[in-house]
Amino acid sequence: MSESFQRSAGRKVMSRSSAKELGAVSHLLVDAQQRQIAAVVIGRGKKAQLVEWAQLSGFGPDAVMVVDEGALRPPADDRERAAAEGRLELVGKRALSERGNELGKLDDVTFDADTGALEDLLIGDRRVHAGSLLGSGSYAAVLDESQEPSP
Amino acid sequence: MRLLMTASQIRGLPVVTVQGGEDVAEVRDVIYSPEAGRLVGVTLNKRGFLAGRSREVLPAEAIHAVGQHAVMVLDESSLAAPEDAPDDVAHPAMERNVLGDDVLTEGGASLGKVADLVLLVGSSGEVVGYQIDKAGGGRGYIPLPAQLSVSGVALVVPNITEEFVQDDLVGLGAAVDEFRARLGLP
Numbered sequence: 001m002s003e004s005f006q007r008s009a010g011r012k013v014m015s016r017s018s019a020k021e022l023g024a025v026s027h028l029l030v031d032a033q034q035r036q037i038a039a040v041v042i043g044r045g046k047k048a049q050l051v052e053w054a055q056l057s058g059f060g061p062d063a064v065m066v067v068d069e070g071a072l073r074p075p076a077d078d079r080e081r082a083a084a085e086g087r088l089e090l091v092g093k094r095a096l097s098e099r100g101n102e103l104g105k106l107d108d109v110t111f112d113a114d115t116g117a118l119e120d121l122l123i124g125d126r127r128v129h130a131g132s133l134l135g136s137g138s139y140a141a142v143l144d145e146s147q148e149p150s151p
Numbered sequence: 152m153r154l155l156m157t158a159s160q161i162r163g164l165p166v167v168t169v170q171g172g173e174d175v176a177e178v179r180d181v182i183y184s185p186e187a188g189r190l191v192g193v194t195l196n197k198r199g200f201l202a203g204r205s206r207e208v209l210p211a212e213a214i215h216a217v218g219q220h221a222v223m224v225l226d227e228s229s230l231a232a233p234e235d236a237p238d239d240v241a242h243p244a245m246e247r248n249v250l251g252d253d254v255l256t257e258g259g260a261s262l263g264k265v266a267d268l269v270l271l272v273g274s275s276g277e278v279v280g281y282q283i284d285k286a287g288g289g290r291g292y293i294p295l296p297a298q299l300s301v302s303g304v305a306l307v308v309p310n311i312t313e314e315f316v317q318d319d320l321v322g323l324g325a326a327v328d329e330f331r332a333r334l335g336l337p
Contacts, residue, residue: 032172098169099273100218137172139165142223148273 003113037116048084096140154272190276192240292323294330
């Protein structure tokens with residue numbers, strides 16, 4: 001089933017083992033090279049925690065289910081800390097071609113809720129296959145040159 | 152039709168990594184080789200709160216592409232410390248500066264003085280023309296590769312260059328290919 005970053009923001013996160021509410025989705029951390037969601041960020045700022053995609057029992061329409069609350073952990077490296085601070089959020093990020101030209105703003109990203117694989121990037125009225133994504137960071141999401149507008 | 156930009160439009164652009172999506176530096180100035188007709192590299196400023204001159208430089212070989220909104224590099228390792236960079240990037244020679252040089256045709260007519268470099272957008276720093284202050288006044292753009300010799304005072308271009316003086320970058324973008332074809336260049 002297809003999900004989107006916009007729709008899943010704020011979705012509650014529940015523990016499968018205890019049925020307790022653990023918080024809400026604030027960001028999704030992406031592995032751009034694998035075109036895959038690497039982790040879900042729960043909460044914001046200093047209290048933000050991460051859960052890796054593999055530790056989810058389901059990314060459902062009403063709740064994100066974590067196998068066990070023990071799977072939650074604080075950010076472990078610079079990239080995860082940047083994600084926890086929201087600096088890597090893809091939605092709203094400028095999209096840049098690898099040729100150095102701006103393509104617009106990323107309005108949303110869709111993904112497969114079963115696998116976490118990215119599907120499409122929505123840039124204005126364009127829908128770009130996630131296979132074009134080369135990298136993403138705090139400044140920009142970089143797309144391959146096939147997305148370059150012809151002069 | 153080619154998309155072009157001037158060297159002064161490159162100054163201040165962020166240097167962004169393709170793989171990381173991070174802005175790792177900002178272009179301070181371009182280093183140009185008139186003999187090669189291309190950039191040999193760019194000098195850098197730091198980004199953000201630490202703004203100021205960076206020790207590191209970006210050799211042209213490490214430039215993935217020069218775009219309208221960013222200079223792209225593969226990753227942060229593309230930035231080189233001066234001791235690791237080619238000598239002409241680490242210590243650019245001052246006579247390399249063609250700005251202010253008189254543009255003379257082989258026939259001896261002055262077209263004007265070089266005001267800026269014109270680069271191919273999306274390339275790794277190919278210089279395809281010059282912006283000139285025309286001898287008769289006003290701005291103009293001439294295509295390259297055209298110069299036959301360059302001295303630091305003047306550069307000499309083929310006579311046909313005079314027919315290709317353009318009023319703007321769009322005109323030059325359209326003229327570059329025809330100019331090269333006329334000269335039998337690739």
